[in-house]
Amino acid sequence: MKGIIFHTRSFSVNAGPGIRRAIFFKGCPLRCSWCHNPESHSFDIEWMQVTQRIGDKPFCQTRAVGKDTTVQEIMRDIRADIPFFEESGGGVTLTGGEPLSQPEFAIAILKACTQEGIHTALDTCGYASQEVFEQSMPYTNVYLFDLKIADDGKHREFTGQGNGDILENLSFISNAGKNIIIRIPLVKNITDTSENLDELKTIISRTKGISRIDLLPYHSLAQHKFSKQGKDYSLAQMENYPRHKAQEIARSFERLAPVVSVGG
Numbered sequence: 001m002k003g004i005i006f007h008t009r010s011f012s013v014n015a016g017p018g019i020r021r022a023i024f025f026k027g028c029p030l031r032c033s034w035c036h037n038p039e040s041h042s043f044d045i046e047w048m049q050v051t052q053r054i055g056d057k058p059f060c061q062t063r064a065v066g067k068d069t070t071v072q073e074i075m076r077d078i079r080a081d082i083p084f085f086e087e088s089g090g091g092v093t094l095t096g097g098e099p100l101s102q103p104e105f106a107i108a109i110l111k112a113c114t115q116e117g118i119h120t121a122l123d124t125c126g127y128a129s130q131e132v133f134e135q136s137m138p139y140t141n142v143y144l145f146d147l148k149i150a151d152d153g154k155h156r157e158f159t160g161q162g163n164g165d166i167l168e169n170l171s172f173i174s175n176a177g178k179n180i181i182i183r184i185p186l187v188k189n190i191t192d193t194s195e196n197l198d199e200l201k202t203i204i205s206r207t208k209g210i211s212r213i214d215l216l217p218y219h220s221l222a223q224h225k226f227s228k229q230g231k232d233y234s235l236a237q238m239e240n241y242p243r244h245k246a247q248e249i250a251r252s253f254e255r256l257a258p259v260v261s262v263g264g
Contacts, residue, residue: 003105005074006039006066006097010081014264016121016142016181018090021081023074025096025106026066029127031160032148033234034187036222039065040097071108078118091119093144100128100136107132110139123183126166133169142179142211145170148191150199158190167203174207181212182257183264186241186249188218197249204256213257214264215250217241 007024015022027043028035039046045066078092085091092113099106099122106122113120122136123144147170148163149155155163174180182204186192204210218241226233246262253260 001071001105001108002068003071003102004043004045004066005069008074008077011084012093015093015095015123016091016144017119018088019081019084020090020093020121021078022093022095022123023099023109025094025099025102027101028097028125029101029161030098030125032185033158033190034185034218034222034238036219036225037097038222038226038231038233042066043101071105071112074109075112075116078113079116082118085118089119091121091141093121093123095123095144098125098127100124100132103128103132103135107135107139110136114139121181126163126169127161128165128169130165130169130172133172137173137176137178140178142181143173144181144183144214145173146183146185147200147203148185150196150203154196170203170207174209178209179211180207180209181214182207182210183214183216185216186218186246187235188238188241192241192245192249197252201253201256204253210257212259212261213250213253215246215253215260215262216264217243217246217262 004026005024006026009022012020012022024040026040028040045064047062048065094106094109110120119141120139121142121144122140125146149158152162152164184200218238220240223233223236250260250262
């Protein structure tokens, strides 16, 4: 079983409980205006120019973005981190991109981890078929589920897709009794409006199984990534989201989950 990833990160502490290995999948069905992983957009291996230095001399180098890999290769790397998982209550998180856009590959990794007693988390935008979500359930301990914009039209405007299937999938995994961590990006005048936040609170209030809400303030680090890949970035002039404002918003969510955090 093969798939395409663009990065793995050991000792990740913002991708679910404990110390985790995060595996970043290529390919995403959404095009969020604030996306900070433009290298995840395409399902294909891409190439980009990067500048390196030897002493004072810069030189350009072409670097692959993405690589073909197998479940066996992924599991070999994961096993090296098992002592850290056991010590911290951590595990493996599939992220991206959208892992469920490579469903067979993602579910094969989740299944292999489950068979070896490794805790699994699936970081998802929610845009996949209900059948795929159902197939992932036996092997996923916690879903890190993105909620961005409640209004379908605005969701389509800022992400490229409507949110009908996303909300249906959230309800589906909730009714199945799965553990859910909600993740909400805070983007000025897009996701942080009073109207949107109130509507998201309504959605969350009727969703069972939410153990945590993470508010994720916008940051401008993606601008450099977009530039290196020769892609336009619609929020190039936007500043980092004020932390004090994010903390204020977090307080308004406190009654909706046992844990509410800023930054994940």
